[in-house]
Amino acid sequence: MSDQTIDSTFSTGSAARVVHHDTRVINVGDRLFYRVTQAFALIVILLAFLLVFDLFRGAWEAIQTFGLKFLVGTTWDPVKREFSTLPTVIGTLVKAFIALLLAVPISIGSAVFISFYIPKWLRPIISYPIELLAGVPSIVFGLWGLFVMVPVIRAVQIWLKANFGWFFLFDGPAVYGVGVLSGSVILAIMIIPIITAVSRDILLTVPRPQIEGMLALGATKWESIWQVALPYARVGLFGAVILGLGRAIGETMAVTMVGGNSFDLIHSLFDPVHSMASQIASEFTEATYSLYVSSLIYVGLVLFGITIIISLCAQYLIWRLSKGHVAVFE
Numbered sequence: 179m180s181d182q183t184i185d186s187t188f189s190t191g192s193a194a195r196v197v198h199h200d201t202r203v204i205n206v207g208d209r210l211f212y213r214v215t216q217a218f219a220l221i222v223i224l225l226a227f228l229l230v231f232d233l234f235r236g237a238w239e240a241i242q243t244f245g246l247k248f249l250v251g252t253t254w255d256p257v258k259r260e261f262s263t264l265p266t267v268i269g270t271l272v273k274a275f276i277a278l279l280l281a282v283p284i285s286i287g288s289a290v291f292i293s294f295y296i297p298k299w300l301r302p303i304i305s306y307p308i309e310l311l312a313g314v315p316s317i318v319f320g321l322w323g324l325f326v327m328v329p330v331i332r333a334v335q336i337w338l339k340a341n342f343g344w345f346f347l348f349d350g351p352a353v354y355g356v357g358v359l360s361g362s363v364i365l366a367i368m369i370i371p372i373i374t375a376v377s378r379d380i381l382l383t384v385p386r387p388q389i390e391g392m393l394a395l396g397a398t399k400w401e402s403i404w405q406v407a408l409p410y411a412r413v414g415l416f417g418a419v420i421l422g423l424g425r426a427i428g429e430t431m432a433v434t435m436v437g438g439n440s441f442d443l444i445h446s447l448f449d450p451v452h453s454m455a456s457q458i459a460s461e462f463t464e465a466t467y468s469l470y471v472s473s474l475i476y477v478g479l480v481l482f483g484i485t486i487i488i489s490l491c492a493q494y495l496i497w498r499l500s501k502g503h504v505a506v507f508e
Contacts, residue, residue: 233482236475239468248476254441256465261473263480265443269451270481272444273358273437274426277365282419285370289377294389294403305378312371320432323364328355328436331363335448350446354438359447361437365429369422376421380414381407413499420492427485430455454481 234241240248244261251262292304332355339352350357384407392402408415430453438450439460452460458474458481465471 230482233475233479237472237479239472240476243469244473244476248473249480252441252443256470259467259469261469261476263454263477265441266452266454266457266477267480267484269358269437269444270427270453270455271484273361273365273433273451273453274423276358276362276447277369277426278419278423280362280366281370281373281422284366285373285418285422286377286415288370288374289381290403290407292374292378293381293384294399294407305375308371308374308378310371312375316368316429316432319364319368320435323360323367323432323436327364327367328360331355331360335359339448346445347447350448351450352448354448354450356436356438357448357450358437358444361433361451361453362447364432364436365426368429368432369425372425373418373422376418377411377415380411380418383414384410413496416492416496416499420488423488424485427488428455428481429453430459434459454478 240261244251248262249267250264251260252264253260253262254265255261288308292301296304332353335348335352335355335357338348339350342348388406388410389402392406393399397405433453434456437453437456439452439456440450441452441457442449444451454477458478462471462474465474
């Protein structure tokens, strides 16, 4: 065997040993990274189980006392030790969905305008205030709503009652200014920046060649957006709406300040009503006996359950939309 062959064999063996050594080190690193990330995931799951367990444990006295009647009753009387949460559940859901009806068209329209109608250099200038509003604390929105929006809404309510008071939605105490309508408007203002920012990012991922292809075929800008961009981005847009809905349902301070503090069932848009989150925040420090505290925790458990149900429904709808999305654009 020549010296060149021996050197070649030695070099090949050394390279193999080096590669084998590097692969083993990489495998150790992969296993370590896997274990660390697995531990983080288990911590998140454990925290979720601990949250549910503590909610059930705290609410157990109220669950034993009232059972499922807690969900359908209309009485909240700490003096008589009678508690139920139907009015606050209805108030929470009504205000959240009215806020969505107000916020979604404005948010999607703003996102479409930012994504397709303005120059690239102008997008950051317009987007920055929107993202800034998304981070404003809710107490600031609450103060602004109480001193600025409520007087305006009071005037609107008085006009609506005077002209359309025959309609049950406008037949209520219009002189207060705080109530379902005020709470819904302030919630809509709070979730518009969130939905707009997320929707803008989603729409910017739409492949430009598809839109340009539609334009080349003679479609207008609006037709290309309606027939290509919005269907392509519908899953992400739906996720943005659900994100806004979650913020609206869980909002506390702003709704407490402008939504009213009544436990009666609502009959019009002008009626004041507690939301579930605002009820807990308003009364938890005033709960003087264990059943009272347990009932408030029960309200929190119900709110948690509603959030989970909405999340599961949203996941199912996103899955259905994703199937249609793949079928059309694959």
